[in-house]
Amino acid sequence: MTRQEAFSALISVRDEFEATKFAVGHVLRLSDRDPSLVGQYVTGLSRSDLQTCQRNLEATYFLRLFAVFEGTLRNYSKFGRKRLKEPPMERLMDSIGRYRHISPQHMHNAHAVRILRNDMIHEHQQELRLTFHDCKSHLATYISWLPPLW
Amino acid sequence: MTLQSDDTQHWQQQRDQWLGWLDQLVSDIAAWSEHQGWGVNRDQKTVTEPLLGTYSAPVLHIQIPGGGIQVNPIGLHMIGAEGRVDLEGWPTLNRVKLVRWQGQWQIVTDSNVPLRLPWCEQTFVQLAQDLIGMP
Numbered sequence: 001m002t003r004q005e006a007f008s009a010l011i012s013v014r015d016e017f018e019a020t021k022f023a024v025g026h027v028l029r030l031s032d033r034d035p036s037l038v039g040q041y042v043t044g045l046s047r048s049d050l051q052t053c054q055r056n057l058e059a060t061y062f063l064r065l066f067a068v069f070e071g072t073l074r075n076y077s078k079f080g081r082k083r084l085k086e087p088p089m090e091r092l093m094d095s096i097g098r099y100r101h102i103s104p105q106h107m108h109n110a111h112a113v114r115i116l117r118n119d120m121i122h123e124h125q126q127e128l129r130l131t132f133h134d135c136k137s138h139l140a141t142y143i144s145w146l147p148p149l150w
Numbered sequence: 151m152t153l154q155s156d157d158t159q160h161w162q163q164q165r166d167q168w169l170g171w172l173d174q175l176v177s178d179i180a181a182w183s184e185h186q187g188w189g190v191n192r193d194q195k196t197v198t199e200p201l202l203g204t205y206s207a208p209v210l211h212i213q214i215p216g217g218g219i220q221v222n223p224i225g226l227h228m229i230g231a232e233g234r235v236d237l238e239g240w241p242t243l244n245r246v247k248l249v250r251w252q253g254q255w256q257i258v259t260d261s262n263v264p265l266r267l268p269w270c271e272q273t274f275v276q277l278a279q280d281l282i283g284m285p
Contacts, residue, residue, distance in 0.1 A: 007240075007241075007243065010243060011243060014243065014245075014260070018260060022229075022262075133244065133260055133261075136243055137242040137243060137244055137283065140241050140242060140243040141241045141242060141283075143241070144240070144241030
């Protein structure tokens, strides 16, 4: 795998997030003008379903973003460092951080994103304390410390 | 002349005009970057658009202390714009979109908020530093 492939995967999630945000917002604006619009195309789907989708969109794509980050680190650990074990993310991030001499600030930022992800998964937190774009930047900056190819 | 060849000529003219705008933009950004002492690498990418076909467009990679910026043309036919070029920071992946509207380049954030700043050297230099998260 290359570092550029990892960046491209993060960029794909970002671009899909922006496209979906636009599409859902656009349909909601259209349905403001024509409340029967949604029901014309999908039986059983209501406007409030779309509003819920819009509200949770950032969190949904944040989880996908983190999954790409985790996949990248596990791939690097397995193929770049020949590690057979799959430790929890906190230990994996620390181990790679020490090995690649990642700056303390960049480690701190990436851990803040990991903690947010854990809170969302395990504590059912709904609100993102960091924006999707902040999270993307912190995770991408961590990945920038990995070698170009492994 | 057939309708089809009229269409072909029309899209060819649009494509040439778009590439002219791109050449000017890339040339301005390269000059502004060089004024700052930043390294500039010129490259080309292949773009395919349904109406314009496949063409080659200029790309810039700019090295700034602490990161880099990629100037990446996306295409002419975009929703709500007459052309779009992305400025993407590395390693932050922060991005703004330069969209051409009514003959001007306008800056739009990823949250779709227009920045309403004039597109000029001072704006570009500040934007480039902000995109890579320089204090």
